[in-house]
Amino acid sequence: MRGGGCDDHILSDGRLHQPDFHVAPNSQHFDFLAPCSADLAKMVPTICADGQRFDRAAFHKEFNADVVAFFLKHLGGAPQQ
Numbered sequence: 001m002r003g004g005g006c007d008d009h010i011l012s013d014g015r016l017h018q019p020d021f022h023v024a025p026n027s028q029h030f031d032f033l034a035p036c037s038a039d040l041a042k043m044v045p046t047i048c049a050d051g052q053r054f055d056r057a058a059f060h061k062e063f064n065a066d067v068v069a070f071f072l073k074h075l076g077g078a079p080q081q
């Protein structure tokens with residue numbers, strides 16, 4: 001195993017498609033957590049502060065929609081209301 005905990009050749013071997021990687025510009029590590037409530041932001045500001053020029057709420061809105069679209073495309077079915 002190489003650094004980072006996974007081998008890219010293992011991820012791509014035997015798959016019909018290569019992995020699809022996306023980059024979230026201007027993001028920081030904790031930006032991938034769900035947006036914080038006002039109370040949580042007061043208790044743990046380190047994990048709740050967005051990076052400069054990064055909108056956590058907007059990112060998660062788009063990301064969540066993309067995840068649902070992916071699963072609908074590959075697993076089928078209609079979204080539940």
